[in-house]
Amino acid sequence: MRVNRNKRTLCATLAAGLLMTATAAAQQQPVGYEDTPKLPGLPWKVHDPNRPVPPVVAPGAAFSDMAAAPADAVVLFDGTDLSKWQKPNGDEPEWKVENGYMEVTSTGSIRTRDEFGDFQLHLEFATPAKVESNSQGRGNSGVMIYGDYEVQILDSYENRSYADGQAGALYGQTPPMVNSSRAPGAWQTYDIIFEAPRWKDGELVKKANVTVLHNGVVIHHKKEYIGRTIHRRVGVYDRPHEPRGWIGLQDHRNPTRFRNVWIRELPGYDSGG
Ligand code: MG
Numbered sequence: 001m002r003v004n005r006n007k008r009t010l011c012a013t014l015a016a017g018l019l020m021t022a023t024a025a026a027q028q029q030p031v032g033y034e035d036t037p038k039l040p041g042l043p044w045k046v047h048d049p050n051r052p053v054p055p056v057v058a059p060g061a062a063f064s065d066m067a068a069a070p071a072d073a074v075v076l077f078d079g080t081d082l083s084k085w086q087k088p089n090g091d092e093p094e095w096k097v098e099n100g101y102m103e104v105t106s107t108g109s110i111r112t113r114d115e116f117g118d119f120q121l122h123l124e125f126a127t128p129a130k131v132e133s134n135s136q137g138r139g140n141s142g143v144m145i146y147g148d149y150e151v152q153i154l155d156s157y158e159n160r161s162y163a164d165g166q167a168g169a170l171y172g173q174t175p176p177m178v179n180s181s182r183a184p185g186a187w188q189t190y191d192i193i194f195e196a197p198r199w200k201d202g203e204l205v206k207k208a209n210v211t212v213l214h215n216g217v218v219i220h221h222k223k224e225y226i227g228r229t230i231h232r233r234v235g236v237y238d239r240p241h242e243p244r245g246w247i248g249l250q251d252h253r254n255p256t257r258f259r260n261v262w263i264r265e266l267p268g269y270d271s272g273g
Pocket of ligand 1 (some may be wrong): 094140141152153250252
């Protein structure tokens with residue numbers, strides 16, 4: 001009997017060990033797409049599983065957490081209501097608002113009612129504390145600038161996904177320089193400085209570019225978008241638009257939370273007092 005019990009214990013220990021090894025292996029396992037086109041001027045494909053993931057840089061304890069809005073900012077969400085937001089069809093948004101945050105409810109993405117030109121945007125988000133699924137299924141959302149240019153939101157804390165799809169990525173195009181994600185459930189900050197693309201007589205004369213600080217760490221510095229964000233395809237500038245537009249928050253069916261969202265348009269130099 002003793003032998004059997006010991007055997008059982010040994011088997012259970014081995015099984016647990018194998019499971020842990022399998023979980024760790026899954027964590028390291030490349031994920032992505034092999035049937036996508038190559039990115040221009042780069043050795044990688046869109047969502048390439050073999051593109052190196054950015055190094056992890058633990059952020060400081062606080063940077064712009066709960067940063068108060070400057071006087072010339074438009075407060076888009078102060079924790080109390082969604083009056084500055086709508087569904088894409090103009091209907092009232094149905095995201096949950098409680099305890100000073102709004103939360104994705106699988107009722108569709110939302111967008112600002114107003115439009116903004118080149119801007120500085122501050123927002124805070126928290127991916128779900130309860131970890132479910134993996135890769136792109138974990139805390140997926142996104143900042144959809146003008147609906148066309150995504151700064152990805154994902155739970156990228158010890159969550160392997162393709163590099164151009166992780167938190168802070170210009171989705172499908174450029175991974176963040178480093179991964180400065182906080183743990184699931186923790187509040188995180190994005191400070192995004194965006195310059196809109198410009199067309200003249202139907203010709204693109206300036207690409208969109210973006211600077212992003214994630215929890216106070218620079219992850220993009222005036223990085224140009226290859227084009228608008230398209231899943232599994234190379235981004236293109238095929239929809240000339242005014243150098244302004246609405247800001248969207250993506251509903252990817254994960255209950256990601258947002259708080260303290262404000263934006264200020266860049267006045268440009270020598271704009272007078
Ligand atoms: Mg997304």
